Amino acid sequence: MLMSTPRNHANAVKLTMLLAGVVLILMMAFGLVMRAAQGGLFELDPAFFYRLMTAHGAGMVGVAALTGAAVLWYFVSRYVDLIEGVYWAFLGLFLLGVVLILGSIFVGGYGGAWTFLFPLPAISGGAWEASAAVAFILGYISIGVGFLLFYLEVGRKIVAAYGGIGRALAWPLAFGGAQPDDAPPPTIVAAMATTVFNTIGIVVGATVLVSSLVNLLVPGFAVDALLAKNMIYFFGHVFINASIYMAVIAVYEIVPEYTGKPWKTTRPFALAWTAILLFVMAVYPHHLLQDTVMPAWALVMGQIVSYLSGIPLLVVTAFALCVYLRGSNIRWDLASALLVLGVAGWSVGSAPAIIDGMISVNKLMHNTQWVPGHFHIYLILGEVAMAFGFMAWLVKDARASEFTGIDRLGLGIYLLGGTGFTLMFLISGALSVPRRWAVHAEEWFLQDRIATGFGALVVLGALIFVALYAKGLSARRES
């Protein structure tokens, strides 16, 4: 049985979601500008394009992680006593990091992409000074420290309350004879798994970030490019995946309110989350399939684990959601629709991801728009949809009607825009249109322009969701 989220935690999370909503719209606007410029709708200085691309990438990864963390904190605080000050420290360090990153990009001119791959931050060809790259990396470190504090607090409280990492992951149920009734709730299992793999990712990330800093300040101190790339992609893959795995907690907690069926920790659920814990950390070599100097076993592992990674998601979360929804007489509203959309988008997005994780396909597709196609499905129709669903649910009681016309309009626009926008990425990728090019050939303009139209719909839908959320918050304050 659950307790309500303490008011102080709830208020902190609501503020976070408002900030995140504004940043999401800004980042989407950056993306829209880039797609329009690629389509030749207006001229954009390529140097400025890469700055926008860097801000868009870092900003979207950051805000996805922020919304996921907010969801996790909101629901975990129902089960264990969390220290509110840690959340504020996390948010403060996150915002400090954002200031440093935006300063490095729009003041310092840094445009080396969110992946800060060696040696690009240091060798810019005069596009930016080393100091700009230093500010960018310090921004990441600030955000990383914030997340580290966040997970230390969540992790230590769960470990103390549930008797260790294994029990919190429901291992007695998964591998022993324990009964489902004795297992921790799904939120705790998901929070524990995310805490473990993202803490490891952050520690590895901190190592490569500090090493990159040394390289920037003492250029003679070269970093091994392949090792740095492995560490960066381990950190980056784990971090962005953690944002989705944290956000799905909203589905576990909120959907039962609509279906009337509590989401339970079952043996397949416990096994799935243990598999996720391992797969998230083992699958990252699928980002390095074109690095032919990588050991063959690592690349093969990347492909095989890519196949396996879809199983816990599709079989457990998506299938379980279908089971919970079936015959439940669910009362649809904006929150429930967006949360279900989030799981659907996440599941659909895994298909092009698994296809791209095949070595033979990746040889052709890796540097095409197929790749942004799959991760934009994950984000626009997956994690971000869940975040908007969570926001809608937070202000649900301040709304007059359950599923208003404006709700339906926003959802329809967002779904149409998101589907069209991501499909155009996939189609462009299948046509071998390269990714990360500021200037496109005229032959690619049609896809770019269609995508721009759909992208505008996504931004409009997001604007409606955030405006409804702000209005709901305002109505709650007045009442």
Added chain:
Amino acid sequence: MMWRVTIAALIVFACIAFRHVLERDPVTHILVQLPLLILSGALLVPPNTVLAYSWSKGGYALLIIAVTGIAFWMLPRSIDSALSSDLVEVAKFVSLPLFIGVPLKLGWASAHPILRGFLKAEALSMLGVMAFLYTHAPVRICNSYLVSDQERLGYGFLIVIFFVSLLWVTPLFAPRNAFRNSSARTSSVPA
């Protein structure tokens, strides 16, 4: 208390007596001698000792002293100086026990669990950075040691990370102070 001081003195004595052997190789110099000297300082502090001064509250001041000392002795330049200057060598034998070992033990006792966790995570990251730098440095970092020596030291840091991670993570699977659901909320009121 007496036996603790005796063991601490024996460790320092052994480090001094075998200093030429230990310092001949950077792996034993940095990964054996320096930690032993820090351990000797920590042994001087009785278990569960918490300083009850306002300046020592939360362990911040003491931990800052210890971390500053660690940062100083992480610098290859400091290691080089210890080998080339008797004065710095003496400073090493004095500062590692007294300015790192003692304040680390005292500060740790009163530090908040989050601060302890943060320092552990940072320690693992910095060990990783040291491993990275020593295995990939394009130049000799210490004048006193060969490039091949510093590479071995880098791999030594990696081995240390592995065992320290095991040491710190293993108890989390069965914490001694765990009492199932004791701090979990239990009453019911959906939001």
